[in-house]
Amino acid sequence: MKTDDHVKVGQIIDRHRGEDGTLLPVLQEVQEVLGYLPEEALVEVAEGLGLALSRIWGVVTFYGQFHLSPRGKNTIKVCQGTACHVRGSRRILDKIESVLEIQSGQTTPNLKFTLETVRCLGTCFLAPVMMVNRDYFGKLTLDRIEGILNQFCKG
Amino acid sequence: MRKVNLIINGTKLTVPEDQSVLQAAQSMGIEIPHLCYDSRISPTGACRLCVVEVKGKENLMASCTLSVSEGMEVLTNSERVKKARKIILELILSDHPLDCLTCEKSGNCELEKYAYQLKVSSSRFLGERSIYPIREENPFISRDNSKCILCGRCVTVCEEVQGCSVLDFSQRGFATLISTGLDRSLTEGPCVFCGNCLSVCPVGALTEKGRKFEGREWELKKVETVCPYCGCGCNIELNVRNNRIIKVTSSPESVVNQGWLCSKGKFGFEFVHSSDRLTSPLIKKEGKFYQASWDEALTLISKKLPQIRRDFGPDSMAGLSSAKCTNEENYLFQKFMRAVIGTNNVDHCARLCHASTVAGLARSFGSGAMTNSIGEIEEADCILITGSNTSETHPIIALQVKAALRNNRARLIVADPRKTEMAELADVWLRHKPGTDVALFNGMMKVILKEGLLAEEFVGKRTEGFDEFTRVVKEYILSQVEETTGVPADLIKEAARIYAGSERATILYAMGITQHVSGTDNVLTLANLAMLCGKIGKRSCGVNPLRGQNNVQGACDLGALPDVYPGYQPVDDIAVRRKFEEAWSTSLPDKPGLTVMEIIQAIEKDEIKALYIMGENSALSDPNSSRTRAALAKVDFLVVQDIFFTETADFADVVLPAACFAEKEGTFTNTERRIQRVRQALSPPGEARADGEIICSLAEKMGQPMSYSSPGRIMEEVASLTPIYGGVSFPRLEKGSLQWPCPYPEHPGTKFLHRGRFSRGLGKFHSTHYGEPAELPDSEYPFIFSTGRTLFHWHTGTMSRRVRGLNEIYPEALAEIHPEDAAGLGLKTGDMVEVSSRRGKVRAKAEITDKSPPGVVFMTFHFREAAANILTLDALDPIAKIPEFKVCAVKVKKVGESREKLG
Ligand code: SF4
Ligand code: SF4
Ligand code: SF4
């Protein structure tokens, strides 16, 4: 963590110190500022709030909203729900994995993409579906994948 | 407590309203299966195996979290309940490796037990299984999450009892598992390796790493005995197979420790089987040791000692007894010195730790021991700890303090220069300068007098010397006390008000108080404070010296002291002496003998020619130890009896191999005056013999046989001569421990002293004056040097450093230096420093920490490579003759750069 990150974490803790039930808001704010929750930040939050590190670890691993490793600029969610599965979503996922050279759950080293799977995006009529950030991409075919990813590589 | 009536399985019963249904059922002998409940910790209701049927309720209820209520009707074993329990077990088993064939827990596993009881052999719910790697990146504990049933006991124990919160639930749903913060290894977090999580784990998820494939549970013989390390005197069970200790356990019913242990008690037994145990007598010839037979060795000693006596008189000989040996052995040792040799020159290491307690409390109250019991601390509402790093030196007493803070919301006052764990937990922390204790506590008493917070009735009825005492205390001016001690006056006032205003206030102290030239005055001052506020002679109050060694209390009780026979009966009291002369059929010397440090001085002056040391390592434990070493080298004839070839043995003419605590029968007396049975679990290695046996054979060789058919017989003799042990006998101890005074066989023993009347009649106030420590920093030696201990080692390390795991966790000596001082010296953690005093120098790694205040350097004395006692001062308290281990002046120099990069 960089020095100014430490300062920022310290400020967040100070702002909430003494309140009840501060842990979740503190973690959320730290994640907002740093993009994820590095171990050092967790240690600082533990010391700052006087809570056991094991308890904080319990909380951050319990809630899906917390990320323990850096996130890519873009989050890809590939649906693996039943409808998409029937329409070959596994092969779509394989393709993305091979293009980005990462596994589902991982982030590319250049921090462009984080790849995740979900169990139904609620748009089964478009199956197979994936989402990149807030955009849906439906009726996917293997040859469209690279093009879509390329759109997000710029900038 | 209000009582309620209820009906369990058709039987009516009445129980206190705060009980759970599970407890109520247990009280009538009905066992309800349970996996997460443990009576010593808060129930969580996690496993649901304890469900019962309650009339009028549709759902089955978990009985461990269900409070009893008036008119409740409960069925604990109905068909519905049985069916539900079976399903719960099947669900647990569906995600459990049925590994019982090689599982270390098998035979003692609660899951296995209930599966058998409820006839559940497999699960209908076969499905995905959670499989995790076994985590063993630490010396002691194996964690197998695949076997974890998520009962949560370990989490609760670590948080509630130990106060460490190392473990918690992480992840969720099917993936839920117990893990440490950041999923690190146990060595990387706040774990203190007490092993208490392991001892409550109902299954094989947490097991002792060292017991792997060393024997099935049912092959282990459990021998109930007492921990050989500290004065807490925890009850342990040695689990033995093929004459080897496989593991140590402790029963939840243990009076002293409720089954909880610390790292030394739980994991520190490996030294017993160390390959370098002494196994045969050794005789030194021309500077070299040769193996000898017992007969040769004893013959040599039995010739030498009488010869020296003939030439120089009996007082040319001295003996050091051992606070590690049993009561019976200490009794024999002092009897040997007094009756066979004919001298009162017998002392032991209590001189170096609590001589000032024995002297001080005897003067104030008439009895020099802990006034109250360990179990009472939990119920105190104010605890004043001073000069005790309780979490590290008396871990089980620290658990009591933590329980009082947690359950009782007790206020904690800590007066200590060091930032110990207790200081961090304190409501008020008085960080006074080392050696200014008298000023600090007189300052507190000044506040109490001025604000009229004293217990006037108590002072009037039960004490004497009050007027003179107030005259002296009134002279103290708080602003000056602030100046002397470095503690802000407001904090002193706050502490005074809390202590005086609490109902059950207890004082706990240890060597930070006693090991000073003003040691006796420090103790007298604390006694004054307790009397002034009437906090003595009552439950959960008192003045409580925490004694260090497992049996230092007993060694004192049994007369291994130069001025008293067993039971603190003065050697210069004619009636007492007559009694012992008659019992031992010999005439006895009438003048008190020499103390530890005086013996060393007498050797220098050629007055002592022979020294017999049983189980002490004076070469490392004495202050200014170079001087002790020179004396050990000089004395004409030195016998050392020990379990290892210690630094002291090196100087001996004859070395005798002794049996250790696990290899003999007897008793230890813990710090709360509790006499407990020590039992033999193993046969001694080679030709080693119990210390008591050795003394008896030697006496016999010298023509004055002392023969007893068993240690129980020795206790009979002790009881007949020692009023405070008068009612103690082995048959009684078989049924449970006894706390002295226990004057006659029907007496139940004494939980706390001085109820209604002090041992000396009236409690006596003593006027104490603050005096400076003997050696203060100056321009040449600018730092104060102080010594102490760590949780993971014991004294001179003879035992604990032969435990690989403890060495792994705490491998070397560290010199603690404050960051401000380190900046001035250009030091960082890991640099090698040379610490020197006027008496010598040692090298150690620096640890830069704010644990000690600026200007103070702190070291432990466990490490022979960096023997802190080379530096310490042998200035003595004039009354108790205890040396000032806690303050001397040193300088610090950097001699090597840390090899580690700064992170
Ligand atoms: S050994 Fe003690 S401190 Fe360590 S995790 Fe277990 S209970 Fe907690
Ligand atoms: S490790 Fe043992 S004590 Fe801890 S939750 Fe698992 S089964 Fe229970
Ligand atoms: S607290 Fe003392 S007596 Fe208890 S286990 Fe630890 S060292 Fe042994």
Ligand code: FES
């Ligand atoms: S299954 Fe893919 S969107 Fe519903």
Ligand code: FES
């Ligand atoms: S024992 Fe009651 S829920 Fe586990």
